[in-house]
Amino acid sequence: MKNGNVYRVVFRNQTEYHMEIQTFNHVDYLWDEAKAASMQGDEVALFLYRSNILGADLRITNYGGGNTSCKTMEKDPLNGEEVEVLWVKGSGGDIGTLTRKGIAGLYTDRLRNLKKVYRGIEQEDEMVALFDHCIYDLESKAPSIDTPLHGLLPFQHIDHLHPDALIAIAAASDSEAITKEIWGDRMGWVPWQRPGFDLALQLEECLEKNPSIRGIVLGSHGVFTWGDTSYECYLNSLEVIEEASAYIESNLGKKRPVFGGEKMTSLPAEQRKAQAAKIAPILRGLCSSEKSMIGHFTDDERVLEFVNSHDLERLAPLGTSCPDHFLRTKIQPLVLPLEKDEDLDDAQAIKDKLLAAFEAYRTEYQNYYNTHKRANSPAVRDANPVIILYPGVGMFSFAKNKQTARVASEFYINAINVMKGAEAISSYTSLPRQEAFDIEYWLLEEAKLQRMPAEKPLSRKIAFVTGAAGGIGKAIADKLAQEGANVVLADISEERLQEALDTYPQDVAATVVCDVTNPVAITQAMEATALAFGGVDIMVHSAGLAISKPLEDTSEKDWNILSEVLVKGQFNLAQETVKILRKQDMGGDLISIASKNGLVAGPNNIAYGTAKAAQQHMVRLLAAELGKDKIRVNTVNPDGVIVGSKIWEGKWAEGRAKAYGITVEELPAHYAKRNLLHEIILPEDIANGVFSLVGILHKSTGNIINVDGGMAAAFPR
Incomplete structure (x- = not known):
């Protein structure tokens, strides 16, 4: 089932209960009772199943974004005693495709004991290396920076997700007040802080002060939810996202038209694609001034609503709020200074017209780097845009390969949804530029990039x-x-x-x-x-x-x-x-x-x-x-070339065999014998x-x- 009704049993006490109907209109309910029953007793399998179905809905979390976990009791191989183990998505994984090989297993008590050696937020990056000393499962994926956020919370099953609706609330200028308005005392709220050990302590403190909450909204970031079982955690996550989505939907267009209303209409679909096909190679060439890039184009209706709006010029330069968004889309997009129906046949003239816009973007990015860099910051990266918006036509994204370009496009659509929601309920706020820079040029992020495998000879071709x-x-x-x-x-x-x-x-x-x-x-x-x-x-x-x-x-x-x-x-x-x-x-x-x-x-x-x-x-x-x-x-x-060649399926083989006075079956050997190496080609x-x-x-x-x-x-x- 996707959107629809779910029946829940709600207990008042040990003997009294009633049935409640939960309706989902904004997320897909994908839990399959029969499939889950086949995993009964295997909490790790259920946690992976929950992760996969959450990751299947891009409104819930984007590719590679968020993380999930569970805790189980296992036998310690060193002393035979029962110990609690945290199983959590490893570094660089994707919950939608997560498997056993992609998770890390850590001793929960050792992870919590790291509080004894934590020296403060200025040195918190050193904690990542200590995660390896907490490993229980020797086949673990490298633990991610978010590992302590799951370890310090006491719940058996935890979801950290980046739903568009929750990020919209998290990115609203009065996020904390809106969180209170929607959920009252049922949800906690913590202000923006870069992921890491200190944020884990903030979550722990929030829970201690509000022990009855069902989750925590992270300012400018996302949400944490939990449950005693994998199913309860899943349902809790869906309900929180559904409630946030319904609140936003009820406010859309009340204050003012969405994105300030339509400034222009889109070209018809075929004309949009024709314009995109003509300009894509020009954009690719301009985006490839440092390294060759692969492109992706979309004229999704959500993109068109944004790029055709009055608010485009105000919102696009603000950039995105969620770190997962701008790590893939860059801090802000480039808006093309072209008319939607501009004549693109003179490629050189269009290239000359766009060159100034690209040079301005590169200069602005270099200034962003120079203004916010720290003494130990990695060198500036490619200053070309990743996301390019063409009002009336659609959106292009360019990256090192097709998957990365497509995912960047998906992330920017998530960012558009966030801006739309935040503007409907309040006003949108992006992450401060220094905070954004510290995430983009984080030494831990740079180390992850350096660990990427070398590109193949024809990559980017x-x-x-x-x-x-x-x-x-x-x-x-x-x-x-x-x-x-x-x-x-x-x-x-x-x-x-x-x-x-x-x-x-x-x-x-x-x-x-x-x-x-x-x-x-x-x-x-x-x-x-x-x-x-x-x-x-x-x-x-x-x-x-x-x-x-x-x-x-x-x-x-x-x-x-x-x-x-x-x-x-x-x-x-x-x-x-x-x-x-x-x-x-x-x-x-x-x-x-x-x-x-x-x-x-x-x-x-x-x-x-x-x-x-x-x-x-x-x-x-x-x-x-x-x-x-x-x-x-x-x-x-x-x-x-006889073996595997389509040419030889027809009369050509018969003709050549006749010309040489042999049978068709003898052709491979005939051709091999007549070359100097006696090889079949x-x-x-x-x-x-x-x-x-x-x-x-x-x-x-x-x-x-x-x-x-x-x-x-x-x-x-």
Whole structure:
């Protein structure tokens, strides 16, 4: 069940009780009694289940935000005695996807005994290292900074969440009074304080002074709720969020119109996407002045309500309030100085117009750093915006990969919800700039960044691969994705594309149905690529077909289809890709999958061999023309890729077998025997050839790499 009614038994005393109905309209009630019953007796499993269903609703907490815990009695392996153990989400985890491997298990009494050595808020960061001395489970994930907030509170099950409604109350200028108005004495309130051991002491003190409360609102931050069982904790969390949401909803528009009312209307949906596709590569190039970025676009109705409002100019510069928000979105967004229906076809003119806005943003960010840095602050980070707002069109986000960009977008939508709620019930207040800086450039946060694994060779790259639903094209897309790239799979078969897409993790790949013989389809495919990831860096033309016939049997239709797919398709793809590459001004790669047959003559191959030779020479011509743009253009020549290749599924195999006087079954061995290395060539071998050109040989253009096992007649000369 999602929104709906939940029946609760409420006891007046040991013998009297009555039924209450709890209605949820603002959160999803996802507790499955049967599923929970299967975990009965395993409190850790129930805590993980509760975490996952809480994390499934982005109104309750955003990706990676908040943390949950439970406490159990376990046998101490050192003395056999029963001890209480705190199980809590580990550092860097996400409650929506939390598993046993992502939690930390600590001796609760040892964690509480750290109060004896705590030296005060100025030295509280040193407490994090001491958490390791409290570890019970040796397979624990690294404990997070929030661990003591769960350990010092006495409850068996605890949720620390970042619901939009609660943060709206927490970020209101009179947050404490509003908390009192909604819940009376049932909820505590503590002012903003950076997460850590001292905040844990503040929560403990709040509970001691108010022993009957059901939770605590954290100023500018979120909420803590609890329960004796996992279910009671879950229900308590939902009820508190529901009550906060209902209060905000009842006040929306009473004081004044939401966000001051609509200042402009949005473009129609198709026009919004068309504008976004045109400008995304320009924005990506500007955002990538220090490091290449991947983009995400949304025209969610909540975004449009905000960016089209009178209050945009006042609220956007204030920045976000919750630390989890601005750590991912930066302290504030960039609002584009463009009309919603502005002519974006002159990319250079638009780039020139936007450059001043970007330079102003970078300067302001540098000033923010210079003004608030401390003696031991890490070096300034990339000063480009993460969130970019385009009134009338939508919102862009740019980050190191698609997931991070998408999550940043989700977080800013949460921030919009917070501003909307806070403005409805009071007035919105963001975190003071010094507090925000101290979170963003926290040494513990910097240490977490330094522990991140090294990026892969093609991280931050976007590859568009034709013929990618199977065979060589799919192998190329797989290889590029394995090396860190985002990939767009283009093919004429929608069914096979979906099958191919299902083999990739979320946020890695996208698909587009594209007939490379149709220039309009190619344009639309490139627009879809810009919408999906912000632009493109690598174009691999792998789509193809093969027809093997002697001269007298080769029809005009045969000639035309080979020329259309292999040659004209490559030409059209190059034209459209280069438009985007020039908008980005970041260089790029064009790769043509040609053939040994373009270099050496063979029987019964007039149309195919000619088309492949044309592809190869077009690569040379493009390399000569595009070098000034730092666009590299190269060729990979396969030969005899029979196993796993779509070409060999048709009559081509029969034609080649006939030409050589052998059977189709004998072709792989035949091709292997005729090359110098006596190797069968696989689609993965061609993919490795492509990777060498885009991931290693950064100063190679106009080149040909033969992946044919060594065919002396085809040596380039």
